[in-house]
Amino acid sequence: xxxxxxxxxxxxxxxxxxxxxxxxxxxxxxxxxxxxxxxxxxxxxxxxxxxxxxxxxxxxxxxxxxxxxxxxxxxxxxxxxxxxxxxxxxxxxxxxxxxxxxxxxxxxxxxxxxxxxxxxxxxxxxxxxxxxxxxxxxxxxxxxxxxxxxxxxxxxxxxxxxxxxxxxxxxxxxxxxxxxxxxxxxxxxxxxxxxxxxxxxxxxxxxxxxxxxxxxxxxxxxxxxxxxxxxxxxxxxxxxxxxxxxxxxxxxxxxxxxxxxxxxxxxxxxxxxxxxxxxxxxxxxxxxxxxxxxxxxxxxxxxxxxxxxxxxxxxxxxxxxxxxxxxxxxxxxxxxxxxxxxxxxxxxxxxxxxxxxxxxxxxxxxxxxxxxxxxxxxxxxxxxxxxxxxxxxxxxxxxxxxxxxxxxxxxxxxxxxxxxxxxxxxxxxxxxxxxxxx
Numbered sequence: 165x166x167x168x169x170x171x172x173x174x175x176x177x178x179x180x181x182x183x184x185x186x187x188x189x190x191x192x193x194x195x196x197x198x199x200x201x202x203x204x205x206x207x208x209x210x211x212x213x214x215x216x217x218x219x220x221x222x223x224x225x226x227x228x229x230x231x232x233x234x235x236x237x238x239x240x241x242x243x244x245x246x247x248x249x250x251x252x253x254x255x256x257x258x259x260x261x262x263x264x265x266x267x268x269x270x271x272x273x274x275x276x277x278x279x280x281x282x283x284x285x286x287x288x289x290x291x292x293x294x295x296x297x298x299x300x301x302x303x304x305x306x307x308x309x310x311x312x313x314x315x316x317x318x319x320x321x322x323x324x325x326x327x328x329x330x331x332x333x334x335x336x337x338x339x340x341x342x343x344x345x346x347x348x349x350x351x352x353x354x355x356x357x358x359x360x361x362x363x364x365x366x367x368x369x370x371x372x373x374x375x376x377x378x379x380x381x382x383x384x385x386x387x388x389x390x391x392x393x394x395x396x397x398x399x400x401x402x403x404x405x406x407x408x409x410x411x412x413x414x415x416x417x418x419x420x421x422x423x424x425x426x427x428x429x430x431x432x433x434x435x436x437x438x439x440x441x442x443x444x445x446x447x448x449x450x451x452x453x454x455x456x457x458x459x460x461x462x463x464x465x466x467x468x469x470x471x472x473x474x475x476x477x478x479x480x481x482x483x484x485x486x487x488x489x490x491x492x493x494x495x496x497x498x499x500x501x502x503x504x505x506x507x508x509x510x511x512x513x514x515x516x517x518x519x520x521x522x523x524x525x526x527x528x529x530x531x532x533x534x535x536x537x538x539x540x541x542x543x544x545x546x547x548x549x550x551x552x553x554x555x556x557x558x559x560x561x562x563x564x565x566x567x568x569x570x571x572x573x574x575x576x577x578x579x580x581x582x583x584x585x586x587x588x589x590x591x592x593x594x595x596x597x598x599x600x601x602x
Contacts, residue, residue: 165503167273170452173500174459178221180497181208191492192508192515199485203493206470206486213466219441220459225267225449226434226442227277227305229336231328232313233321237347237397238280241313242268244397244424245431246275246450249406249417265305271415275449279305302335308438309341316346316374316394326387333388341437342389344378349425350396358398360425390437393430398423456571460498464563467494471559472552472594491559495566502570514569517576518583553594560590 165173180187184204188195195203207213230238243250250268268276279301310332314325329342336342350358352370357363363371371394382389400421406414431450435443435458447455467490474486492511499514500506564586568574574582 165452165456167448167452169503170448170455173503174220174223177497177500178217181214181217184208184493187493187496187506188489190496190507190511191489192512193489193492195489196485199489202474202486203490206474206490207493210466210470212462212469216440216462216466219439220444222441223445223448224442225274225277226308226438226446227279229279229302229305229307229310229332230313231310231325231332233315233325236313236315238313240397240399241311241345241347241395242276242278244395244399244427246270247419249401249414250275265301269411270449271411273449277305279307299335302332307336307340308442309343309434310336312342312344312389314344314346314378316349316371317351322378322381323385326382326385326389329387329389330385341391341434343430343433344382344389344392345430346374346378346392346394347397349374349394350398350423358396358421358423360396360423363425391433393426393433395427395430396423396425397427398425453571456501457567459501460563460567460571463494463497463501464560464567467491467497467563468556468560468590468593469597472556472597474555487555487559491562494559494563498563498566499570504570514566517569518565518579553591556594556597557587557590560593561586564589 184207185200188200188203232238246268248270250270266278266280267274268278310329312325312329314322326344333342349371350360352367352374354364354367357367375392375394378392382392398421399419400423402418402420403409403413406417409417428451431446435447435454438446444455444458447458471487471490474490495511495514496506499510504510561583565579565583568579568582
């Protein structure tokens, strides 16, 4: 799917809370009124689901503070992260002429909001003016992450560059990740080899040595930087002087040679450590397939947790009429995010692809589960632990099967293995949740 299609689907998904009845009408089974009300109650009061939908609704471009000397490759790094030659335009006024604020755009789509300090030593006359400018900028900007960009081949001046973070750190939240990015890893000897998959062992070893050297320096200076990531942003574009092109011409540029190294590692780290509302925007801008996968994994987790709460209700037989539709609703969500048309035929095709492993196998488990429910009539709570685990693991396995079917296009032959593996993962997750609740 393209970005516009995904955005449109996510905008509709946000409104799912007001259209649950319509979605349940698409299920290949009749959901009784009492079960419908129970399902709506469970989902509408689910904090994790509500938070997920709010994050999707409020998704926004990440806000980054980029620290580094002129010529270290900051703009090239941003281009490499998105795989496009981006237009850099002036953005919001941050209240000081000493700190520049930019937006990186791809046509009309804002991808990044960036504060570029241009190097404290280069931009300011005194430490006090530097701190004042940074304080003003940070207070208005509220960054999601800080990138200290340094040249991996530099041997001098790294102490001063690292100390810039100590100036900045008092003004940012402790939750904001600070990453040291070592650019120009491709310049490390043998520098003639630019294809990352052809880096010889000696080059890889030297890159690792440089990374460890900077890590030790960070520790000795007591600088609060969480990780060091060496990268190469080297890209040759389909035009020799892209900086002279118009924005429209730049948007048509393609990559003639791709020498990017460990850019995905940097993106992975940012996406895992910034607020999800900005992480989802970043993923949609750089790797749509990863964004869809992350969303489906969160949906699976939410619905599995919801299923376990249904199972804890000490009322015999009532589980079946709620759990099965709940599982199919989860499948509908995953199918919808993947770009499929969500209707009864789609869901029937999915269930048929599972055969007895899914639609029959897990229904039988849910029926067997009711036997533990009847124990509650004699001894309250005696059957709840088993019931909750089965409900969680069964729903989790169904969700992973839907992910494999709609997103990964896994063959029917491999579906059985995926379901069995997912059921074991679901059981482990259910037990972990039980211990956390205790």
